Ligand code: VG1
């Protein structure tokens with residue numbers, strides 16, 4: 001073994017977005033690309049000498065090669081120990097848990113989450129801090145700044161570490177510990193939920209269909225749902241993680257999880273359907289014949305969390321990202337607990353969770369989680385749902401209808417316009433920014449604008465500020481449109497249009513969502529001139 005200091009130059013564009021650095025896989029495979037970014041992370045946290053790190057990924061193409069490189073660089077930078085998931089696998093929530101359980105100094109998670117994988121698809125890399133949560137904006141800013149001035153990186157010349165078996169070996173002076181990726185996570189889930197009640201549910205013939213989408217949750221779902229909780233073999237499908245996710249798009253929504261939707265809307269549909277994404281932090285919940293919108297799921301989980309042992313004492317508060325519907329606000333109001341509105345991205349929940357201000361957090365993009373880790377957690381949401389279904393003895397459909405009858409319904413949808421040329425997408429947003437002060441009082445498609453702004457967040461815990469987080473247009477009738485550009489794409493820009501319309505408890509709750517939202521959709525088009533800017537008359541993906 002030999003330490004090397006390799007001269008390098010800054011590489012343009014190593015700027016982390018909503019959730020780490022995401023690029024085309026071939027970009028990450030360019031000489032020095034991965035090495036530069038890794039060294040920038042190490043330098044931005046004042047080195048890794050003597051530190052303990054967690055390392056793993058979602059198993060996509062290049063995961064295994066990147067792990068070997070990062071291990072050799074950690075060794076050359078003096079790390080004391082790196083704990084790696086067997087086979088290089090760790091779901092994002094499991095990595096967050098390991099950082100906390102092992103009191104590590106942080107962790108690197110290799111994933112482009114819900115983006116497709118493969119040599120011509122996407123790869124990604126994110127750093128989580130000692131609380132187990134995604135790097136804060138100030139840290140990602142420091143990483144980007146460091147990447148922009150890098151002149152060298154350190155790496156060890158050594159053979160590959162065998163990732164296939166648990167155990168400890170050395171790389172130079174550094175210890176490499178390979179651990180079962182599921183064990184600690186499964187133990188945590190057993191502590192949070194009433195496993196006996198869920199076991200009894202399955203024993204009573206309750207049928208589950210979990211689609212792991214050939215991504216990282218396969219081994220987790222198999223172990224927890226089938227082996228520990230007794231769901232029959234075959235309840236978990238597509239449970240083998242594959243480097244290209246079987247050619248699929250591991251994004252759990254009605255478009256990309258079309259098989260699951262078909263299964264749950266068929267005459268012989270199981271009682272409960274669910275799916276997760278590439279790195280296991282998202283969840284999709286479907287009952288027999290009913291899709292649960294993620295914003296509604298957050299509200300239902302908040303209203304029913306006390307059925308699970310971990311939350312039996314009540315919730316400290318709830319946080320949601322700004323574009324997420326306000327269904328959870330209504331629950332928090334009724335419970336008399338705090339509700340917080342943050343910018344998009346899990347990193348903004350970290351301070352609220354650390355300070356004990358909130359217990360549950362959620363995003364409209366199928367992310368829900370709690371203070372048990374510092375990431376959103378797909379299987380956790382599935383287990384909390386199962387715990388609630390077992391405790392209430394009702395179907396998903398019954399629970400949703402009862403919820404709307406009590407709180408009213410926030411009809412909700414997100415329209416995505418993907419791979420729009422960046423200049424056109426920026427022009428659309430810039431034009432809206434210029435219009436904001438003129439909008440209040442004007443009427444569009446029969447809706448009159450009450451307020452319009454560009455969302456800015458003041459973190460109540462550390463006082464940090466984040467501006468320009470999304471255009472919000474609130475209508476007098478309680479409807480809302482939010483527009484922002486995605487920070488996770490790798491091709492052009494993705495415009496996200498979030499549409500919401502509230503119908504009180506006494507109103508109709510069974511309209512098709514598109515129909516209920518029709519005036520809001522029309523108003524959004526009139527205000528933003530989406531077709532004029534993007535050339536598209538309809539969205540590419542509707543969730
Ligand atoms: C998207 C979602 C956001 C989520 C982020 C990371 O970001 O909208 O809610 O936190 O992905 O999720 P954006 O900037 O593309 O809208 V994951 O599961 O991709 O790590």
Ligand code: CO
Pocket residue numbers: 092113114277278279280281282
């Ligand atoms: Co994800």
